[in-house]
Amino acid sequence: MDVLQTKKHWKLVPMLYLMIGFLLLLPVKALGxxxxxxxxxxxxxxxxxxxxxxxxxxxxxxxxxxxxxxxxxxxxxxxxxxxxxxxxxxxxxxxxxxxxxxxxxxxxxxxxxxxxxxxxxxxxxxxxxxxxxxxxxxxxxxxxxxxxxxxxxxxxxxxxxxxxxxxxxxxxxxxxxxxxxxxxxxxxxxENNQIPDSNLQLKTISASQVVGRNAVKVLLQNPTPTIIDKVSYEAKIMKKGQSQVLFERKANDYRIAPNTNFNFPISWENKPFEAGTYDLMMTAKSEESGQKWDFKQEFTISAKEAKELNDKAIDLEQDYLKYIIYGAIAAAFLLVLIITLLVIYSKKKKKKRKKKRKAESQSKNKRRKGTNNGASKPKRKTNSGKRRPNGN
Missing domain, CATH: 2.60.40.10 (Immunoglobulins)
Known part of the structure; x- marks a missing residue:
């Protein structure tokens, strides 16, 4: 067995050399x-x-x-x-x-x-x-x-x-x-070493998509002729007036060019947009300059926006629990409707049977009265004119 296995292995050696040579040639050509x-x-x-x-x-x-x-x-x-x-x-x-x-x-x-x-x-x-x-x-x-x-x-x-x-x-x-x-x-x-203080401003927040996936884009602007380096971000999104964090994102080592604007996208994690008003809380900090910017702003996603973006989104997770709840509610409503219709039908049928029995009873009574009125009473036999033989 060992000899046979060794022979099989040796047969593979030329093939391995061909594969190695092919792989070695590829990078050289690509680099060139x-x-x-x-x-x-x-x-x-x-x-x-x-x-x-x-x-x-x-x-x-x-x-x-x-x-x-x-x-x-x-x-x-x-x-x-x-x-x-x-x-x-x-x-x-x-x-x-x-x-x-x-x-x-x-x-x-x-x-x-x-x-x-x-x-x-x-x-x-x-x-x-x-x-x-x-x-x-x-x-x-x-x-x-x-x-x-x-x-x-x-x-x-x-x-x-x-x-x-x-x-x-x-x-x-x-x-x-x-x-x-x-x-x-x-x-x-x-022209000189006197660089003005940097600034960072939040312009708009909008529901959008990144590579076909739902995301909220936070448009930020550096309106100053300065470079803001080594910027870290921490952003959270909640329903308006609530403290539960729905979506969040952290990022580090961003570089911001002078006099530019850019989007900071926050993934909606492949979930469908829901219409409503939300709160954004965001902090940006430059490790190089030590500057810090805090933003808090509400934004609204309309029902029309949510539907249009959800229809186009890829890999969208469905909220099956929501559909189960809606299905259960619909099934319960349908069941109540069926029971109600059955009860109404049963009552009508019962009322109809009762009315029919009453009509039949009245009909029988009428027939009985008609029969009694049309027949003569039997005459009683009398012994008038005839005398019983006297026992005397």
Missing amino acids: EEMQLSVEAELPENQITKDAGYYDLKVTPGQIQELVLKVYNAGDKETTAKIEINPAYTGDGGTFVYSIDASKKDDSLKLPLSDIASTDENISIPAKSAADVIVKLAIPDEPFEGIIFGGIRVTDTQKEKEGTKESEEKDSSGFSISNKYAYTVAMRLR
């Missing part, structure tokens, strides 16, 4: 495709954070400056990169996002980075080589307060043509972020 473009910021003399991989510049009113961003192409073919300069905003996941989204533009943002910095929209990079992207800064003559924050986004247009989907952006190393085929180098501008 994903890492064709890379970027590097050449930091100027007015750089504040000297060892950063992003631009952190101290500027003066009316200043004109050119920045150099190197773009490397590690591929075997020449490629074209698309260059965008966008203001930063806060993603709903608590990270900085630098892609264009007009709906995210906050009304408190008066001077976006795209109004100050400019560059060519496209640049060609030869194979196995690098090219310089020249970014021109034109600082307004009128001084600005706080921080102007955004990023230079470089996208491989060839990958866009191929229809390759990009992964979600997340700032994993400070301000410089990247995904599969797009790289962003952040840019932070300020």
Whole structure:
């Protein structure tokens, strides 16, 4: 048996080698495709954070400056990169996002980075080589307060043509972020070290959905030209006037960009929305600045909103206890109705039988009277005219 088993094992060895070789080849090819473009910021003399991989510049009113961003192409073919300069905003996941989204533009943002910095929209990079992207800064003559924050986004247009989907952006190393085929180098501008106090405001609360699942979205706003870092949240939802917590959420390490708004979603835990008025209690705290914001606000979910969202929701849990109770009530009502109808029917039937018996009895009495009135009485026999023989 041992020999046979050993032979069987040896037969599997070539197959194992083939599988290992196939797995080893896959990552090499993928990496070659994903890492064709890379970027590097050449930091100027007015750089504040000297060892950063992003631009952190101290500027003066009316200043004109050119920045150099190197773009490397590690591929075997020449490629074209698309260059965008966008203001930063806060993603709903608590990270900085630098892609264009007009709906995210906050009304408190008066001077976006795209109004100050400019560059060519496209640049060609030869194979196995690098090219310089020249970014021109034109600082307004009128001084600005706080921080102007955004990023230079470089996208491989060839990958866009191929229809390759990009992964979600997340700032994993400070301000410089990247995904599969797009790289962003952040840019932070300020004229002095006097940064105003940050603020956080609660704008609206609304019933909504996140990836098809019911959730309440709390719209928060940072109306100040400041970055609020290392923010933690604790939120609770109760029925209006009650203390029992229905839904809650905690989150840590959020980053909030200047002059932006964002949603803080609170999951409804796959439960259907119920129309009514609710209370939100929420606390936000920055571990970096020590600031704390407390919010308490009521909101209403209408019957129309609840129905529309429940009809569209996926993986919605049904409240079977509620349906059992409703079913029991309906069954009890139906049972009472049936019993009531049976009682009414029984009474009517009994009344009908009684009426029928009475009618039959009256009919019999009438027949009896009719018979008695129509028959002559029998005549009594008399011995008139006849005498009994005398015994004498």
